[in-house]
Amino acid sequence: MYTNPTFHNPTGTLMRKKRREELIEYCVREQLPVIEDDVYRDLWIDNPPPEPLKSKDHHGNVLYLGSLSKTLSPGLRIGWVVGPESVINRLADLKMQSDYGSSTLSQLVAAEWLSSGLYDHHLEDVREQLRNRRKVAIDSLNKYLSPYATWEIPKGGFFIWVRIKSTFKVKRLFDKALSSGILVNPGRIYAEQSGQYIRLSYGYASLDELNEGIFQLSEIIKHQYK
Known part of the structure; x- marks a missing residue:
């Protein structure tokens, strides 16, 4: 099973502690291996998230994935996996065969960031910026889109999962927005049943x-309603 329980992409959902416990118990009972993708964990805005599924794994059932690509720099191409030694050795061998391993320079840079304390200070700044960006995005949504859409306020990460009311076609919104230089991700690229959703990111664009x-x-939606 693959899961992205902390500030899920695209929905921004944060899995509750009780749900995590139920999920890991089920996977242990059914002997179902788990890949836990936790690359957004450090991007909490309001409060630290619950402990990872991996923290409840006493049987080597969970492969835990982390990365610096969302918090520091995608260009470093540095991530990590935590799991049973035999699995890690096999994955390391496969990686060596596919790309000869990650850049030594990138690994040294990452090690310096993590060991020097710079990374923790950087995260404080990132969280503050995300808090401001989220506020601007939510304020704008409340001001302009509330008659046409609903959403939940994310507790971290980059994304707001916006449900457009069924009277408007999201495909048309996507096409017209793109022609105006605005890129939104329609929900249907993630799941067919999410056709009335769009994913908005507040992590990159200026305020x-x-x-x-x-x-x-x-304005695009308003014009369509007329």
Whole structure:
């Protein structure tokens, strides 16, 4: 089983502690191996998330994945996996065969960030920026899109999962937004039943671009309703 329980992409959902416990108990009972993708864990905004599934794994059933690509720099290409030694050895062998291993320089840079304390200070700054960006995005959504859509406020990560009311076609919204220079991810690229959703990211665009982009989306929808 693959799971992304902390600030899930694309929905931004944070799995509750009780649900995590139920999930790991089920997987142990059914002898179901788990890949836990936890690359967004450090991007909490309000409060630290519950402990990973891996923390409850007493049988070597969970492969735990982390990365610096979401918090520090995608260009470092540095991540990690935690699991049974025999599995890690096999994965290391496969990686060596596929790309001869990660860059030594990138690994040295990552080691310096993690051991020096710089990474923890960096995360504090990132969380503050995400808090401000999320506020701007939510304020703009409330101001411009509330008649046409609903959403939950994410507790971390980069994404807001927005449900467009069924009276408007998301495919048309995507096409018209793209022609105006605004890129949104339609829900159907993640799951067919998510056709009325769009994923908005507040992690990259400037604050002015966030506000203007959401305003333009509302104008596209408003025009369609007329």
